[in-house]
Amino acid sequence: xxxxxxAADLDRCNGCGACVVACHSENNISTVGDxxxxxxxxxxxxxxxxxxxxxxxxxxxxxRPVMCQQCDNAPCEPVxxxxxxxxTEDGLNAQVYNRCIGTRYCANACxxxxxxxxxxxPSWDKPLQLQLNPDVSLREVGVMEKCTFCVQRIRxxxxxxxxxxxxxxxxxxxxxxxxxxxxxALVFGDLEDPESHVxxxxxSPRGSKLLEDVGxxxxxxxxxxxxxx
Amino acid sequence: xxPTAVPSNDGSDIALLPGQVSGVFTTARPTFGAAxxxxxxxxxxxxxxxxxxxxxxxxxxxxxxxCHEGVDKGPKAGIPGxxxxxxxxxxxxxxxxxxxxxxxxxxxxxxxxxxxxxxxSNDDHVRFNHAxxxxxxVECATCHGNVGEQTIAQRNVEHTMxxxxxxxxxxxxxxxxxxxxx
Numbered sequence: 001x002x003x004x005x006x007a008a009d010l011d012r013c014n015g016c017g018a019c020v021v022a023c024h025s026e027n028n029i030s031t032v033g034d035x036x037x038x039x040x041x042x043x044x045x046x047x048x049x050x051x052x053x054x055x056x057x058x059x060x061x062x063x064r065p066v067m068c069q070q071c072d073n074a075p076c077e078p079v080x081x082x083x084x085x086x087x088t089e090d091g092l093n094a095q096v097y098n099r100c101i102g103t104r105y106c107a108n109a110c111x112x113x114x115x116x117x118x119x120x121x122p123s124w125d126k127p128l129q130l131q132l133n134p135d136v137s138l139r140e141v142g143v144m145e146k147c148t149f150c151v152q153r154i155r156x157x158x159x160x161x162x163x164x165x166x167x168x169x170x171x172x173x174x175x176x177x178x179x180x181x182x183x184x185a186l187v188f189g190d191l192e193d194p195e196s197h198v199x200x201x202x203x204s205p206r207g208s209k210l211l212e213d214v215g216x217x218x219x220x221x222x223x224x225x226x227x228x229x
Numbered sequence: 230x231x232p233t234a235v236p237s238n239d240g241s242d243i244a245l246l247p248g249q250v251s252g253v254f255t256t257a258r259p260t261f262g263a264a265x266x267x268x269x270x271x272x273x274x275x276x277x278x279x280x281x282x283x284x285x286x287x288x289x290x291x292x293x294x295x296c297h298e299g300v301d302k303g304p305k306a307g308i309p310g311x312x313x314x315x316x317x318x319x320x321x322x323x324x325x326x327x328x329x330x331x332x333x334x335x336x337x338x339x340x341x342x343x344x345x346x347x348x349x350s351n352d353d354h355v356r357f358n359h360a361x362x363x364x365x366x367v368e369c370a371t372c373h374g375n376v377g378e379q380t381i382a383q384r385n386v387e388h389t390m391x392x393x394x395x396x397x398x399x400x401x402x403x404x405x406x407x408x409x410x411x
Contacts, residue, residue, distance in 0.1 A: 089405065092407065094406055094407050096354075096410050097410065098352075098354050121256050122255065122256055123253050123256075125253055125254075126253065128254070134304075135304075135356060136356075137356065137410075137411065138256045138351050139354075140256050140257075140351065140352055141257075148411060151407050151411045152411055159360070163360070163361075
């Protein structure tokens with residue numbers, strides 16, 4: 001059984017936001033308009049955080065893409081009264097929309113702010129509905145949604161490999177954000193396989209986890225910025 | 230039955246949900262009644278644009294895959310358009326009124342707007358895939374009943390979660406929620 005993980009090399013991330021756009025289009029994430037966004041109701045399964053360091057004129061700009069960290073010890077899971085939020089065998093933090101009754105406890109428990117509540121039924125100005133991805137269902141008002149590591153692509157690749165009677169190849173599965181990243185800052189793969197690209201990056205001395213000390217055991221490793229620009 | 234036609238190149242007219250407000254695409258149900266129907270699993274009675282006889286075709290030993298081309302390749306079986314019909318009906322049964330009807334439609338550049346019989350509502354959040362089932366020799370009839378003996382396809386197998394999961398348990402297929410729900 002695989003355990004899916006990601007690595008984000010902050011040395012490579014230039015904050016362009018292509019991952020955010022790729023994620024929105026792959027996962028049919030609707031927008032809510034500026035007014036509702038200002039009330040904190042925008043949904044971005046991945047976001048690029050921006051930090052300024054130092055004092056003018058010696059300032060440095062740092063970027064950090066943040067998505068659901070698919071924690072092994074996920075605070076969102078035990079608080080869900082309906083098991084909508086639960087762990088799969090391959091280490092994904094699953095969100096079963098059918099089961100979700102919208103208590104929003106999970107979003108409150110998440111230290112990464114990675115869960116988003118649907119305050120509205122999704123809508124798209126016509127004819128934009130024609131670009132929706134048929135592999136991903138649309139979430140209706142009242143459910144919680146978040147990054148899935150593009151589970152539709154994981155399941156699709158697994159099925160393809162089984163059809164061809166072979167093992168999955170490292171790098172074969174690319175979540176939309178990984179595929180969209182021109183700088184190749186994001187790497188996805190199986191942490192159970194010590195030789196996979198993501199495993200090697202996860203062992204890097206530059207690596208750390210987000211809010212490691214709260215004990216969530218995230219599956220995403222951030223590689224610290226080494227170059228001084 | 231009179232054929233109802235849609236322009237064949239305009240996907241937007243086919244993709245609309247029943248009763249949907251024009252201008253904006255939304256998953257919201259148009260009326261309270263529609264929501265109740267959906268909750269109770271009551272389906273609207275669809276009128277097909279043409280009374281298509283499955284029985285005649287399957288009786289002539291035409292394989293399901295000839296028309297439902299995608300069924301062993303991916304998620305969707307696919308419902309044939311006029312172009313597929315005309316591969317045969319350019320030459321076969323050209324003297325019958327129904328065939329003359331579809332030939333005339335084709336000549337006008339129109340297509341048949343088949344109404345879906347099987348399928349899940351958006352709120353079921355089910356992502357089904359035909360290919361692994363066909364590869365594992367699950368018969369069409371297990372999930373679609375005796376379509377081969379029907380004229381227009383009727384929905385006579387209910388695709389409840391229990392229906393799916395019972396077999397998955399028996400056949401040792403995955404029952405992880407993220408097999409079917411995402």
